[in-house]
Amino acid sequence: MINNEAFNLSLEQKFQLQCLQQEYQELDREQTVNYLLETMQQIMVRDNLIRDLMKNSLLP
Incomplete structure (x- = not known):
């Protein structure tokens, strides 16, 4: 279960x-547009990495 605090920013x-x-x-x-696109x-790369790590960790 995800803690609601995980959605809050730290100080x-x-x-x-x-x-x-x-x-x-x-x-x-x-x-500003360039910075937004880079961000x-x-x-997206981070999301792909997390997805890949989760997929690989679920395999036997």
Whole structure:
């Protein structure tokens, strides 16, 4: 069972998010779109890795 706390950000993560927000406040539209696309690609790769690890761990 998944703990609801797993969906909350830690204090450190909140701080990192705030730092990123300040850093990216200065980006223009093109830079923002590029950053978003790079981030989405990294998330997709991470999801694929997790899926693969889970699939392999379930095999006998």
